[in-house]
Structures are given as structure tokens and as C-alpha cells.
Amino acid sequence: MAILATRPRQGVTAGQGLQKMVRIGLMTSPKSLLHRRELMAGLGAAALLPIWPAIGSAQGRAALALQAKADAVALRPGAPETPVWSLAGSEMRFKRGDTVEVTLANELPQPVALNWRGLDGAASVESLTARAPLAAGVKETLQLPLRHAGTLLCDLTLLGDGQARPSRARALVVRESETVAVDRDEVFLVEDWRLRPDGSAIAPGLDPKDAATVLTANGRLSLDITVRTNERIRIRFINGCQRSVIAAKIENIDVRVMAIDGQPSEPFQARNGALVLPPGGRVDGFIDVTAPAGTTATILVHDGKEARPIGRLIVSGDPPVRAAPLSPAPPLPSNGLPARLDLKGAxxxxxxxxxxxxxxxxxxxxxxxxxxxxxxxxxxxxxxxxxxxxxxxxxxxxxxxxxxxxxxxxxxxxxxxxxxxxxxxxxxxxxxxxxxxxxxxxxxxxxxxxxxxxxxxxxxxx
Incomplete structure (x- = not known):
């Protein structure tokens, strides 16, 4: 299941509520999904000059250089950084209709294969079926057609099992061609790590034994997002964990779900601000900040075992963005997926x-x-x-x-x-x-x- 909106029982702690959401979310039964009337509730028009201006529909060309290389991430406060592998390169933000020329250099001591999540219709870049793994010390170039707007994910997980080090994931953001009524657009990428007592990290596919679990958001142990009263924020929640289903919750903040796995959905309110995402799952949520200056909301993530604070939403003391909150946002522009499917002749x-x-x-x-x-x-x-x-x-x-x-x-x-x-x-x-x-x-x-x-x-x- 990609998302869940279920209010915990009165008297249940936030951590217990998130644990229940992870368990129920895995069931993926119709009873655990929202009814259609809930999904349709609250649609309306937004009146706002957005931070993302309207973009022409003509296709553009962009370049992106990526390096699969050794890296390090701070996973223990006050201790040396932990060696990992990563995809280094500039920020991956483009617009719908772009064709991106991606140059990938493999600086690791083993073959690599890029794993794209949410990239429809790009058969020529499909690893293993269309492209062989890239050998160590080799560079290749590929053309990446971005047919759809949305939140995508790129990682090295296809060949990551049992390797010397785990690797980090990268978010790929493809903006809509049309106007989207938001003030800011943020990525919140959650990843999990298994650390041995000596601080080294274990790759997936290996027995972690007594290794400690560490969660990060955008590569940090705790990520603060500073906002202003009456500001509208688009947060792209991404589960970059290797195997874990997670539940994410922003305490006392309403989240309006706008897209799931990179495709627009019928907007609806996630009850209690909680979302359940499988590994690789993505949810785009709109947040209208109505809290006064000085308010802090904890961002919790439950990995099926315990709830962990992983960030904060902090309302700054700056003046409100506008005098009153915005009206509910309309649905995101369609990517053109079919309205109906012929199940009889399938x-x-x-x-x-x-x-x-x-x-x-x-x-x-x-x-x-x-x-x-x-x-x-x-x-x-x-x-x-x-x-x-x-x-x-x-x-x-x-x-x-x-x-x-x-x-x-x-x-x-x-x-x-x-x-x-x-x-x-x-x-x-x-x-x-x-x-x-x-x-x-x-x-x-x-x-x-x-x-x-x-x-x-x-x-x-x-």
C-alpha cells in the first residue's frame, strides 16, 4: 500500500498509532483504503501566484553528470562519518518534457546499475533488460525522457545486495508544465542504515545480527524545515529505506495528499497527518501552515519497530506570507494516464x-x-x-x-x-x-x- 489515512484511537501514543498504521498499511485490503467520498472531499480552487511559474510545453534538453563513488555520511553524533557509496552530482530537478542527457561514471570497484522508480516509457535506459551493468572505471551516456511530472527515485539497489557498503538514493523531481499553487517545494527522503558496533555500515542482503538501526532524512540525523504562517509547502515524502515499510507523521499538522508514486491522485486529507509508504514509495503532500510563529512540530517516522523523531517543522518569527490561509488546492495536472482500463479483454x-x-x-x-x-x-x-x-x-x-x-x-x-x-x-x-x-x-x-x-x-x- 502506498499511503494510509487512519486516526489512532484516543489514548494511543503517536508511536503506537504509527506502528498500527504500518501493520494495517501492509494489509492493502479495501477496508484499509479511503472511501471515494473521502478522497473527493474538499476539492477547490486556489488563488495564488505560485513560486513555480507556468512553463511552456516545448521540450527542453538538459545535462546531468552522475558519479557512482565512495562517500561518507554522519550516522553517529560526535563520531567519524560512516563510509558508504552514493550517486554524486548536481540537484536533480527538471521539468516535464525535458530530455536529460545523463553521463554516469562508475568510480566504484564493482559494476553498477541505475534503478529508476517512476520513470515510465524509457525502455532504452532500463537496466538489465536494455543496458548491461556498468563496469568499474567505465563511463556511459544515456538519454532520459521525462514524459511525466512527479517525484521519482534513482538508486543503486539492483546490484547492492551483499556488497562491501550500502548506498544512498537520489530524488529526481520533475516539475509540472502547468501552474502549481505552492510557495515552496521540499524533498523529504528517508533512508535506513544498519551499523555495526565499530560504526561500519552493512549492505542489504546480509544478516545484520545485532547492528543498530539508524534513520536519516536527506542524509541527516535530523532535518529542520523552517516555514512561515499561512505558507503552502509541497513536501515530497520518499521512502528510500532498503526493506522497511514506514509510517511518517507530522505532529498536529494536516497533510493533503496530492500525488502517490509520482502520479496525481484525487486530493484528500491524510488523517492525523500520517502516511504509510513501502520501500521506494513516494507521496506528495501539501501543507498549509496555520500555526503561529514559534510553533514546532516533530516529524516522526515508524519503521515497524519504533517511532523515531527525524525532523522538525519550525514556524519562524517572520511575518505571515499572506493574511489568511489559501483555499484547498485543486488536483495536480494529469500526466495523461488513461481514465479507464479495459479489464474484460485484458x-x-x-x-x-x-x-x-x-x-x-x-x-x-x-x-x-x-x-x-x-x-x-x-x-x-x-x-x-x-x-x-x-x-x-x-x-x-x-x-x-x-x-x-x-x-x-x-x-x-x-x-x-x-x-x-x-x-x-x-x-x-x-x-x-x-x-x-x-x-x-x-x-x-x-x-x-x-x-x-x-x-x-x-x-x-x-
Whole structure:
């Protein structure tokens, strides 16, 4: 499940409420999702000259240089920084319609493969199916077409299991071509780390044993966001954790959900300001600051074990941005995904997750010569039944396309798009997507356990 809006019972602490949200969010049942009338509530027009001006629809060209290299991050107060790997480079903010020329230099002692989350229709940059891993000491250039506006994620997780060091993720922001009524646009990227007693970090796919868990926001142990009264902030919440489903909550602040996994949703209020995100999940929330100057709201993240303060929203003493709060924002501009899906004529398949690996393989062993999990024609609807046969929750990620989460009877779907879904043990969830883009695309599966292997298959759109 990508997001959840559930108010904790009276008398339940914030930490207990978030823990319950993580547990319920994994169930991904229709009962745990918002009813449509809740999603439709509160739509209205905003009157505001935004900080992001309207941008022409003509395509632009931009350049981005990335280096997969050794890095370090401060994970222990007062102690030396912990060696990790990262994707170094300039800020990744572009606009819809841009084609970005990405130059990637691999300065690590092992091959790397970029993993793009939310990038639809870019078959030529798809790692493993279209591009071989980049060898150590080698540089390559690729063209990145940004068809959709939204919040995307780029990381090195495909080949990250069992390596010498864990790696950091990078947010990729693609702005809308149209006017969006916000004063500021912030990224809040949560990542988790497992630290040995000597301070070294353990890569995923290895047994962490007694390693301590550390969470960071934008690479910091605590991130402060300073705001002004009556200001509207767009916060792009991203779960960059390796395996953990998280619940994020800003105490005493209302969050209006505007997009999920990089695609606009019907706006709705997240109850109690809480969101549940699977690993790789993204939620764009609008926050209208109504608190007076001097107010501080703690940002809590629950990783399924405990709630941890990871940042603060601080209302400064500067004068209010405007005399009164803004009206509720209208929906974000559509990216053009289809309004309806033809389920009757769909290509259908069942994928078993968890349990015996079967046709699932580690990314390092992947070969596109194996039979695809699904083969379909461009323009067809694909319906997948995802059956988690494992003993722990499993996270499913679809490359190349976004999907709808279907109702139990296949008679409709939830009013938002996803590319990542967490499924409880013994549960089956059905999803559907329009196979719009020809190519060979990856499917990922990983259990919510630090030591669990990341596994992949692929599907073909012809």
C-alpha cells in the first residue's frame, strides 16, 4: 500500500498509532483504503501566484553528470562519518518534457546499475533488460525522457545486495508544465542504515545480527524545515529505506495528499497527518501552515519497530506570507494516464511472490533470455494477480508503467496510480495497467527483511 489515512484511537501514543498504521498499511485490503467520498472531499480552487511559474510545453534538453563513488555520511553524533557509496552530482530537478542527457561514471570497484522508480516509457535506459551493468572505471551516456511530472527515485539497489557498503538514493523531481499553487517545494527522503558496533555500515542482503538501526532524512540525523504562517509547502515524502515499510507523521499538522508514486491522485486529507509508504514509495503532500510563529512540530517516522523523531517543522518569527490561509488546492495536472482500463479483454497472469524463488532470480544472475513473466501487445490492458506465499510481507515494484490497485471483484479500482505495493503473507492483490510502452521491463520483489534477497523477473510489451 502506498499511503494510509487512519486516526489512532484516543489514548494511543503517536508511536503506537504509527506502528498500527504500518501493520494495517501492509494489509492493502479495501477496508484499509479511503472511501471515494473521502478522497473527493474538499476539492477547490486556489488563488495564488505560485513560486513555480507556468512553463511552456516545448521540450527542453538538459545535462546531468552522475558519479557512482565512495562517500561518507554522519550516522553517529560526535563520531567519524560512516563510509558508504552514493550517486554524486548536481540537484536533480527538471521539468516535464525535458530530455536529460545523463553521463554516469562508475568510480566504484564493482559494476553498477541505475534503478529508476517512476520513470515510465524509457525502455532504452532500463537496466538489465536494455543496458548491461556498468563496469568499474567505465563511463556511459544515456538519454532520459521525462514524459511525466512527479517525484521519482534513482538508486543503486539492483546490484547492492551483499556488497562491501550500502548506498544512498537520489530524488529526481520533475516539475509540472502547468501552474502549481505552492510557495515552496521540499524533498523529504528517508533512508535506513544498519551499523555495526565499530560504526561500519552493512549492505542489504546480509544478516545484520545485532547492528543498530539508524534513520536519516536527506542524509541527516535530523532535518529542520523552517516555514512561515499561512505558507503552502509541497513536501515530497520518499521512502528510500532498503526493506522497511514506514509510517511518517507530522505532529498536529494536516497533510493533503496530492500525488502517490509520482502520479496525481484525487486530493484528500491524510488523517492525523500520517502516511504509510513501502520501500521506494513516494507521496506528495501539501501543507498549509496555520500555526503561529514559534510553533514546532516533530516529524516522526515508524519503521515497524519504533517511532523515531527525524525532523522538525519550525514556524519562524517572520511575518505571515499572506493574511489568511489559501483555499484547498485543486488536483495536480494529469500526466495523461488513461481514465479507464479495459479489464474484460485484458492479458492476465498470476505471479507468486515470496516462498520458493521459482523463476525469480537475483539481479546479478538476470538474463533476458529467460521466459518473460508476461508477454502482451502494446495497447492491451494487463491484469496481474500478486500472491504472497512467503512468511513475511513482500514489496512488489513494476518498472515502465504505473498500475491501478483493483477492487476484490475486479469491478473497479482505487482512484490513484502506483508503481510499488506491499503485500501481506497469504494475501493476493490484483493490479492492472495499460501496456502503453513497448520494450522489456523489470519486475522486482523483495521481502521486508534486511537480509532478504532482491529478486527480479521481466515482462515484454511488443
Amino acid at each position: 492479458t492476465r497472469a498470476e505471479l507468486a511472490l515470496g516462498g520458493p524463488q521459482g523463476d525469480w532470480v537475483p539481479p546479478a544472475s538476470f538474463a533476458a533470455t529467460a521466459a518473460p513473466a508476461v508477454r502482451t501487445k502494446a495497447g492491451r490492458t494487463v491484469v496481474l494477480a500478486l500472491n504472497n506465499r512467503g512468511a513475511t510481507p513482500t514489496v512488489f515494484h513494476l518498472h515502465g508503467h504505473h498500475f491501478r490497485l483493483l477492487d476484490r471483484l475486479d469491478d473497479g479500482w482505487k482512484p490513484f496510480w502506483l508503481d510499488t505495493l506491499a503485500i501481506e503473507p497469504g494475501q493476493t492483490q490484483r493490479i492492472a495497467f495499460a501496456a502503453e510502452y513497448a520494450g522489456r521491463w523489470l519486475i522486482e520483489s523483495v521481502a521486508t527483511d534486511w537480509a532478504a534477497p532482491r529478486l527480479v523477473r521481466w515482462y515484454s510489451v511488443e
